Amino acid sequence: MPDDLHAQPTADVAEAELASEGIARSDTSPFVPLRQPIFRAVWFASLASNFGGLVQAVGASWMMASISPSAEMVALVQASTTLPVMLFSLAAGAISDNYDRRRIMLTAQFFMLAVSVGLAACAWLGLITPWLLLSFTFLIGCGTALNNPAWQSSVGDMVPRRDVPAAVTLNSVAFNIARSVGPAIGGAIVAAAGAVAAFVINAFSYIGLITVLARWQPPKVERLLPRETLFIAMGAGVRYVAMSPNIRAVILRAFAFGFGAIVGLALLPLVARDLIRGGPLTYGILLGGFGAGAVAGAFMSARLRRVMSTEALVRSTFIAYAVGILLVAFSRTIWMTIPGLFVCGACWVLALSTFNATVQLSAPRWVVGRALAIYQMATFGGMAMGSWAWGRTALLFGTDRGLQLSAIALLIGASLGLLYRLPPLEELNLDPLSRWREPKVAVDIEPRSGPxxxxxxxxxxxxxxxxxxxxxxxxxxxxxxxxxxxxxxxxxxxxxxxxxxxxxxxxxxxxxxxxxxxxxxxxxxxxxxxxxxxxxxxxxxxxxxxxxTASLTSAPAAAPxxxxxxxxxxxxxxxxx
Missing domain, CATH: 3.30.70.100 (Alpha-Beta Plaits)
Structure with missing residues (x-):
C-alpha cells in the first residue's frame, strides 16, 4: 500500500501540483481521477470488494431459488438489499455530513464483514431458511446504506471538483468490471462448491478496503460551529433538496428509472431458470453480460456527454433499456438474451452515473452527503418497489410478461422528461461565499438563544x-x-x-x-x-x-x-x- 495515503494533499492542491509540473490533463478522460493516490487505492480495493459482493449475490439469489419455489421470494432477495438504503440513507447522510467520513466507512465495512461471516457460518451449518437468508441480506443492505453517503461524498475530498463526474463514472466502472466477471465466476463457484463458498469469498473481500481506509489520513476540517443534531441535520437535508429544483428533478427521474430498470436484475434468476432453462452458471453468465454492457457504457459516457444534453442522454437510456428488456423477454436462448442484457447494462450505468454526478455538482459540501442520501433513497426505493412489483407480476402472469410490463414503465419514465427536465451537467461554484461575518451585538446572547x-x-x-x-x-x-x-x-x-x-x-x-x-x-x-x-x-x-413579557414585582436595573x-x-x- 502506498505510503502517501498518510499525507494525502487535498484534491485541489494535488491538481495545482500537476499543473505546475506541466502535466496535461483531459477533462473528458475517465482516468484522470486515478492520478490521486487515495482515490486510486480505494478504487482498486473497492473493485475487489465489489467482486466479493457480486459473488455473494449470486450465491444468495441461487440459494433462494433452490430453497423456495416462489418467484416473489427470489425477487425479494434483491429488494431486501435495496430496502435499507431507502429506509436509512437520510440518517446516514446526516451522519456523514457531521462526522468523520473515513470512520463511518470503516464502521460500515466492519459491520458488513461480521454479517457476511455470520451468513457463511449459518449456511455451512445448514441453518438457512428463506426468511433467515433475507434477514442476512437485509443487514448487508444496512451496512451499504451507512457506507454509501460517506463514500460518495468523500469523492469530492479525494479528487478536484471538476473531476467528480469522471470519478463517479470510474466508480461505476469498478462495480461493473466486477459485475462482468464476478457473477460468471460466482455461478461457477456456486455450481462447484455451493453457496457457502460464495459467502466466504465475500467475507474476505472486505479486508483490502478496510486496510486502505485505516491507512488513509484525510486533512482535518476545522469545525467552527457545533454539530447539528441528527434530526435537525436530516430536516436541513430534506429542506435543501425540496428547495433545489435541479435535485428534485433528478430524484423523480431516478425513482422512475430504478422502478423500471431493476427488473433486469430482480428477475434474472428466473430468466436463467425458466426462460433459458439453465443453472447457476447460466445465471452468472447472464449477469456477466449485463456487467460487460455497463463497463462499455461507462467508457462511452464522456463521449456521449459531449454530443448529447443531459436530458437527451437520460431519456435515451430509458428507451434503450426498454428495448433491451423486451429482447430478454422474447428470447429463449442465451445468445439472444445476452445482447439485450448488454444494452441494459450500458443504460444502467449511463443513467445512474449521470444522476449521481448531477446531484454532487448541485449540492455544496455541507449537505452533499444528505443530498446523495435522498437521491439514493429515491433510486433504491424505486428498485425495492420494482423488485416486489415485478416479482409479483412474474408470479401471477409469468416472467416474460413481467419483463414486458416493465418496458412499458420505462417508456413512461422517459416521457417524464417532458415535464421534469434534467439540468445540464455543469459545474457550479458551490464554495462558501465567506463574506459574511458574525456581527457584534450589544446584548448578552448564547448560541441557543432565539428565535x-x-x-x-x-x-x-x-x-x-x-x-x-x-x-x-x-x-x-x-x-x-x-x-x-x-x-x-x-x-x-x-x-x-x-x-x-x-x-x-x-x-x-x-x-x-x-x-x-x-x-x-x-x-x-x-x-x-x-x-x-x-x-x-x-x-x-x-x-x-x-x-x-413578564410581570415583575420590582423594577430591574435595566428593563428588558x-x-x-x-x-x-x-x-x-x-x-x-
Whole structure:
C-alpha cells in the first residue's frame, strides 16, 4: 500500500501540483481521477470488494431459488438489499455530513464483514431458511446504506471538483468490471462448491478496503460551529433538496428509472431458470453480460456527454433499456438474451452515473452527503418497489410478461422528461461565499438563544418593482433552502418605495450557520438585489431576538425589551442578513 495515503494533499492542491509540473490533463478522460493516490487505492480495493459482493449475490439469489419455489421470494432477495438504503440513507447522510467520513466507512465495512461471516457460518451449518437468508441480506443492505453517503461524498475530498463526474463514472466502472466477471465466476463457484463458498469469498473481500481506509489520513476540517443534531441535520437535508429544483428533478427521474430498470436484475434468476432453462452458471453468465454492457457504457459516457444534453442522454437510456428488456423477454436462448442484457447494462450505468454526478455538482459540501442520501433513497426505493412489483407480476402472469410490463414503465419514465427536465451537467461554484461575518451585538446572547428575527430594508423605484419581486422570489428560495423560516416580503403603506424582507431562525447558532451556507453561485442574486436598491447604500439589516413579557414585582436595573434590535449597514448584499 502506498505510503502517501498518510499525507494525502487535498484534491485541489494535488491538481495545482500537476499543473505546475506541466502535466496535461483531459477533462473528458475517465482516468484522470486515478492520478490521486487515495482515490486510486480505494478504487482498486473497492473493485475487489465489489467482486466479493457480486459473488455473494449470486450465491444468495441461487440459494433462494433452490430453497423456495416462489418467484416473489427470489425477487425479494434483491429488494431486501435495496430496502435499507431507502429506509436509512437520510440518517446516514446526516451522519456523514457531521462526522468523520473515513470512520463511518470503516464502521460500515466492519459491520458488513461480521454479517457476511455470520451468513457463511449459518449456511455451512445448514441453518438457512428463506426468511433467515433475507434477514442476512437485509443487514448487508444496512451496512451499504451507512457506507454509501460517506463514500460518495468523500469523492469530492479525494479528487478536484471538476473531476467528480469522471470519478463517479470510474466508480461505476469498478462495480461493473466486477459485475462482468464476478457473477460468471460466482455461478461457477456456486455450481462447484455451493453457496457457502460464495459467502466466504465475500467475507474476505472486505479486508483490502478496510486496510486502505485505516491507512488513509484525510486533512482535518476545522469545525467552527457545533454539530447539528441528527434530526435537525436530516430536516436541513430534506429542506435543501425540496428547495433545489435541479435535485428534485433528478430524484423523480431516478425513482422512475430504478422502478423500471431493476427488473433486469430482480428477475434474472428466473430468466436463467425458466426462460433459458439453465443453472447457476447460466445465471452468472447472464449477469456477466449485463456487467460487460455497463463497463462499455461507462467508457462511452464522456463521449456521449459531449454530443448529447443531459436530458437527451437520460431519456435515451430509458428507451434503450426498454428495448433491451423486451429482447430478454422474447428470447429463449442465451445468445439472444445476452445482447439485450448488454444494452441494459450500458443504460444502467449511463443513467445512474449521470444522476449521481448531477446531484454532487448541485449540492455544496455541507449537505452533499444528505443530498446523495435522498437521491439514493429515491433510486433504491424505486428498485425495492420494482423488485416486489415485478416479482409479483412474474408470479401471477409469468416472467416474460413481467419483463414486458416493465418496458412499458420505462417508456413512461422517459416521457417524464417532458415535464421534469434534467439540468445540464455543469459545474457550479458551490464554495462558501465567506463574506459574511458574525456581527457584534450589544446584548448578552448564547448560541441557543432565539428565535432571531431579521429584517432588511430596501428602497425600490416604482419602475423596478416587477424585477424586484422576481429576484426576491429567488432570494426567498435560497433563504429557506439554507434554513430561514417564515420568510415574508413587506411593503410600507405610507412609503411605497420602502420594502422589508423578514425571516427568522430558531436560534442564534442556526442564524450564523444559515449565513455561512451562502455559496459563490448564490452571489448573483445578491448582486441583482443590490443593483435594484436605490436608497442610501448599503441596505440596513435589523437583527432582533424575541423576548417574552413578564410581570415583575420590582423594577430591574435595566428593563428588558420585547426585542433587541441590532441595526447594521451592509457592505454588499451577500451580507444582508
Amino acid at each position: 432571531v428575527i431579521v429584517t432588511v430594508e430596501y428602497i425600490i423605484k416604482p419602475e423596478d418593482v416587477v424585477a424586484f419581486l422576481n429576484v426576491m422570489a429567488e432570494r426567498r428560495r435560497i433563504r429557506r433552502r439554507d434554513g430561514a423560516r417564515h420568510w415574508t416580503l413587506l411593503r410600507d403603506l405610507t412609503d411605497p418605495t420602502l420594502w422589508f424582507e423578514r425571516y427568522d431562525s430558531p436560534t442564534w447558532v442556526e442564524y450564523v450557520r444559515q449565513n455561512q451556507r451562502v455559496t459563490q453561485a448564490d452571489a448573483e442574486i445578491g448582486e441583482r438585489v443590490r443593483a435594484l436598491h436605490s436608497g442610501p447604500n448599503p441596505p440596513v439589516v435589523h437583527r432582533m431576538i424575541e423576548r417574552q 425589551s420585547t426585542s433587541v434590535p441590532v441595526a447594521t449597514p451592509l457592505g454588499d448584499p451577500s451580507r444582508a442578513g
